[in-house]
Amino acid sequence: MSELLLGGIAASLACFFTNPLEVVKTRVQLQGELKARGAYYVHYRNVFHAFYAMAKHESLLSLQKGLVPAIYYQFVMNGFRLGFYQCLDNYGFTRNEKNEVVFVKSVAAGAFSGVAGAYAASPLYMIKTQLQAKSCIGNPVGYQHSHNSMTEAFRSVYQSYGIKGLWRGVTSSIARVSVGSAIQLTTFSKLKDILHDKKIIAADSSLNTLCAATIGGTVVTACMTPFDVVATRLYNQPVDPKTGKGLIYSGITDCITKIIRTESFLGLYKGWSAVLFRLGPHTVLSLFFWREIRKIYFDLKVPSTIPIKASGTEFSKVVNN
Structure with missing residues (x-):
């Protein structure tokens, strides 16, 4: 239980600093929804222009839209995800007798932990996405939901469609x-071990964390962005007031098919730069907060508690949203 709590707190603290990139990513992914290139007005030309445009037309505070559900989402999702993964690692499930990360076992542990976290935090991700998409400018991107706060959104959805x-x-x-989760947790852990074993950078070094996060983040971005775009579209789409079913997409396959058909294959990679820019800082901040919090926590525990490993490899668990 303590691992779930510590992982969730660390990710929530990091979220405060990286949420603006999440807002920008959501806006870019909804821009030109199911429209061919050149057939829609481009509000955000790139990540940096999106920051400028939002600050100019909506105020600086707009860059922190959806912050409250985003923090709760990070706490719940990564509390489950990092907590389960750390518990499996503590009991040796992800490693061999030489204490080396086993690729297949690490992937399985990462995927299992990710599924548990995603399911538990799904309502928060939906509300976060809808609040981040809401804009006060004319001709906004994506469907605009009426709620203005997390509490109002939960009440509205529950009253209309139930649990x-x-x-x-x-x-x-x-x-x-x-x-x-499977790709990130595995690549990050493996890269940290490689950099340490090859005597390039010590495992407990901040530089080791930064290098592993940067290299691993590129791989994760390439694999995860299409699923990220699909999730944003499905969560933000309007729904039938009677049945609660989506009015634009019926599911993952339908969403992918429609995006490729109208926006081309590259439509699945909208917002990829925001995903990449966010992963590095979010990873480093999450791991920094997590490491420091765990040090404090275990220093206060009695000697019988499972100790923090000297190699620092127990911190090689990465956070994404």
């Missing part, structure tokens, strides 16, 4: 997080 409505789109979140 089931809060978990609408959960399959897309599971696909997104399980793919990203």
Whole structure:
């Protein structure tokens, strides 16, 4: 239980600093939805222009839209994800008798942990996405939901569609997080071990964390962005007021098919630069907070508690959203 709590707190602290990139990513992914290139007005030309445009037309505070559900989402999702992965690692499930990360076992542990976290936090991700997409400018990107706060959004969805409505789109979140989690947790852990074993950078060095996060982040971005775009579209789409079903996409396959048909294959990679720029800082900040919090926590525990390993490899668990 303590591992879930510590992982969630660390990710939540990091979220405050990286949420603006998440807002920008959401806006770019919804821009030109199901429209061919050149057939829509481009509000955001790239990540940097999106920051400028939002600050100019909506105020600087708009860059922190959806912050409250985003923080709760990070706490719940990564509490489950990092907590389960750390517990499996503590009991040796992801390693061999030489204490080396086993690729297949690490992938399985990462995917399992990701699925658990994604399912538990799905309602928060949906509300976060809808609040981040909401804009006060004319001709905004994506469908505009009426709620203005997390509490109002939960109340509205629950009153209209019940508990089931809060978990609408959960399959897309599971696909997104399980793919990203399995790849990220595995590549990061493996890269940290390689850099340490080859005597390039010590495992407990901040530079080791930064290098592993940067290299691994590129791989994760390439694999996860399509699922990230699909999740954003499914969560933000309008729904039938009677049935609660999506009016644009019926599911993951339908969403991917329609995007490729109208926006080309590159439509699945909208917002990829924001995903990449966010992964590095979010990873480093999350791991920094997590390491420091765990040090404090275990220093306060009695000697019988499982100790922090000297190699620092227990910190090689990465956070993505």
